Amino acid sequence: MTTGFIKSLFLTATLGAVLLFCQAAVASKGKVLVLLSSETQLELADGSQYPTGYYLNEFGVPADALQQAGYELVLVTPKGNAPRVDQRSVDTQYFGGDEQEMQRIQKVIANLDGINDTHKLADVLKSDLSQFDGLFIPGGHAPLIDLVGNPEVGKLLTYFHNQQKPTAAICHGPIALLSPQQMPTQFIDQFAKGSQSQAQDWIYEGYNMTIFSTPEEQVFERSLNGKQIRYYPAAAMQAAGANLKQAEAWQPNVVIDRELITGQNPFSDKVLAEALIKQLEQAQ
Known part of the structure; x- marks a missing residue:
C-alpha cells in the first residue's frame, strides 16, 4: 500500500512537471532582444559628468x-554588465502618480532573467540572431554614451x-x-562639435x-x-536624414515606419509596447 501510494505521488509529480513544461512552451511566443546601455556617466558639454542609466518606466x-x-x-549590453536605473526616473510622475504601480514595475525588472548578468553584445552577434523575433531599446540618457556611434550596435x-x-x-x-552607417563615431563627434556632418549609407535615411525632442x-x-x-539628439537625427515626426512636448507619440517603431518620450511607453507587440504578432 505504501509502495502504491509513493508511485501515485511520483506519477502525479511527473504529470505536473510535464504540464508545467507544456504550459511554458505554449506561453513562449518567441524571444525579444533588449539592448541596454552599459554606461552610467554622461559627459556634458563642459566635460563634467552626469549620472544616468535607463529610465525605469521606459524599460x-x-x-x-x-x-x-x-x-x-x-x-x-555592450560590455555584458548589469544596466543601472537612472534614479531620477524612479518617480511616480511616470506611472500616473501610482506608487504601487511604480513598485510593481521595479519588481518586474528585478525579476528579469539576466538583469544582473546580461549578455555581452559581441557574444550575441556571434550567436544565431534568427532566434530573436524583435529588438527593443529602452531610453534614458545612457544610450547617448555607448549605443550611438557603436559599430557593434550598427551590425x-x-x-x-x-x-x-x-x-x-x-x-x-x-x-x-x-x-548603422559608415563612420558613425565621426558623424556624431563632428555634429557635437558643430561641424558640418553628413551620414554615409545610413540604413534608416528617409524613415x-x-x-x-529639443524642447x-x-x-x-x-x-x-x-x-x-x-x-x-533630435537635431542629430534630422541631420542624418531622418524624417522626424515630433509631437507637443511630454505628449505620448509613437511613429511606425516599416519595421521601425519609435517613441518620443517617457510617456510613450504603453503605446510603444502595444505597437511592438502588434508587429510581433503580425510577423508570426
Missing part, C-alpha cells in the same frame, strides 16, 4: 507588457533591418539608430521616426545648473 513598462504577451526577454540593427524584424526604441533609445531636452537641461548636453 519596465514595455518589458512587462512583452512578458505578459508571452515573449521571452534576452538582455544585452545588430542592420540584421534586424535587413530581416525586417520589429525594432522598437523609446525616448533617447532611438539615438542608437545612428550606428519616419521620433526621438526625445523636451531643454527642459531637462534646466536641472543641470546652467550646463548643457553635448548635442541635441
Whole structure:
C-alpha cells in the first residue's frame, strides 16, 4: 500500500512537471532582444559628468507588457554588465502618480532573467540572431554614451533591418539608430562639435521616426545648473536624414515606419509596447 501510494505521488509529480513544461512552451511566443546601455556617466558639454542609466518606466513598462504577451526577454549590453536605473526616473510622475504601480514595475525588472548578468553584445552577434523575433531599446540618457556611434550596435540593427524584424526604441533609445552607417563615431563627434556632418549609407535615411525632442531636452537641461548636453539628439537625427515626426512636448507619440517603431518620450511607453507587440504578432 505504501509502495502504491509513493508511485501515485511520483506519477502525479511527473504529470505536473510535464504540464508545467507544456504550459511554458505554449506561453513562449518567441524571444525579444533588449539592448541596454552599459554606461552610467554622461559627459556634458563642459566635460563634467552626469549620472544616468535607463529610465525605469521606459524599460519596465514595455518589458512587462512583452512578458505578459508571452515573449521571452534576452538582455544585452555592450560590455555584458548589469544596466543601472537612472534614479531620477524612479518617480511616480511616470506611472500616473501610482506608487504601487511604480513598485510593481521595479519588481518586474528585478525579476528579469539576466538583469544582473546580461549578455555581452559581441557574444550575441556571434550567436544565431534568427532566434530573436524583435529588438527593443529602452531610453534614458545612457544610450547617448555607448549605443550611438557603436559599430557593434550598427551590425545588430542592420540584421534586424535587413530581416525586417520589429525594432522598437523609446525616448533617447532611438539615438542608437545612428550606428548603422559608415563612420558613425565621426558623424556624431563632428555634429557635437558643430561641424558640418553628413551620414554615409545610413540604413534608416528617409524613415519616419521620433526621438526625445529639443524642447523636451531643454527642459531637462534646466536641472543641470546652467550646463548643457553635448548635442541635441533630435537635431542629430534630422541631420542624418531622418524624417522626424515630433509631437507637443511630454505628449505620448509613437511613429511606425516599416519595421521601425519609435517613441518620443517617457510617456510613450504603453503605446510603444502595444505597437511592438502588434508587429510581433503580425510577423508570426
